[in-house]
Every structure is written in structure tokens, then in C-alpha cells.
Amino acid sequence: MGTAEEIIELGNRWVAAETAGDTATLAGMATPDFTLVGPLGFVLNRDQWLQRYEGGGLVTRRLDWREVEVREHGDSAIAVGVHDQEATHRGNAVDGRFRSTHVLVREDGRWLLAGMHLSPIGAPPAFARGGA
Numbered sequence: 001m002g003t004a005e006e007i008i009e010l011g012n013r014w015v016a017a018e019t020a021g022d023t024a025t026l027a028g029m030a031t032p033d034f035t036l037v038g039p040l041g042f043v044l045n046r047d048q049w050l051q052r053y054e055g056g057g058l059v060t061r062r063l064d065w066r067e068v069e070v071r072e073h074g075d076s077a078i079a080v081g082v083h084d085q086e087a088t089h090r091g092n093a094v095d096g097r098f099r100s101t102h103v104l105v106r107e108d109g110r111w112l113l114a115g116m117h118l119s120p121i122g123a124p125p126a127f128a129r130g131g132a
Helices: 003-020 023-028 046-051
Strands: 030-037 043-045 058-073 076-089 096-107 110-120
Touching: 003 023, 003 058, 003 076, 003 096, 003 110, 023 030, 023 046, 030 046, 043 046, 076 110
Parallel strands: 030 110
Antiparallel strands: 030 043, 058 076, 076 096, 096 110
16 A cells, blocks of 8 residues: 555544544544644644544534545655535534645654644635736
8 A cells, every 4th residue: 555545544534533523543643743723723732632522522523535635755744635524613613615734744654643734715816816
């Protein structure tokens, strides 16, 4: 199995763990210094990322990670894809479609998540479209 396939498989396990609120599995697939940058620019360390599910705070009803492109750089890799979710956080809808960047490192022969960054998907601004 090549790097892209290994990372896609890790991504499938990550999606299943997020949907199940399985913090033990999520903890096992992240580095101790894992960092998430959320779609509004907030930053969560690994413990905060895992605590999202405590007491039913975050409920992920559906999560899809697709259109993933993987680039390997030695013992590091970058995976960029589309992240679609239906979820609530403390009873508030946090549904969205985001571009996601996953930063991965290979440790002891296996890939771990070192970071994630989510950005809302929108159209480019007018000045970047070549128009008015």
C-alpha cells in the first residue's frame, strides 16, 4: 500500500471516529502536539480537540472527507480535501463544507495526524476572477 492509500485509510478511520465521538481512537491517531485550526480561525490543542465530545458537546451526524490529494515529503505528508459535515456543538448547528488540510507525520512506521486546518469553501473574490 502506498502513502496516499495509507493516508486515505487513516482518513476513513478518522471520519468513523469523529462520527462515533470515539475519543480513544482519535487520541491514538494524533501526535501529542496535534493542533486544529477551525474554520473561524480558532485554535485547539490535542486535549481541547478531544474534549469537544465530552458530555455530548459535539455531535457529528455525518462527516464526509473526499477529493483528497496527498503529497508526501519524507516522513511528512499533506492531504488536502473537501470536508462536509452535519453536526451540532452545544445544541448549535455547525454544519459546513470546508477545504481541509491535514498535516501528517510518520512515526514508528505509521501515519499520525499532527494538524488540521479547515477553511469555508467560497467563490474567489471578484478581483481574483479576472473580471471587474
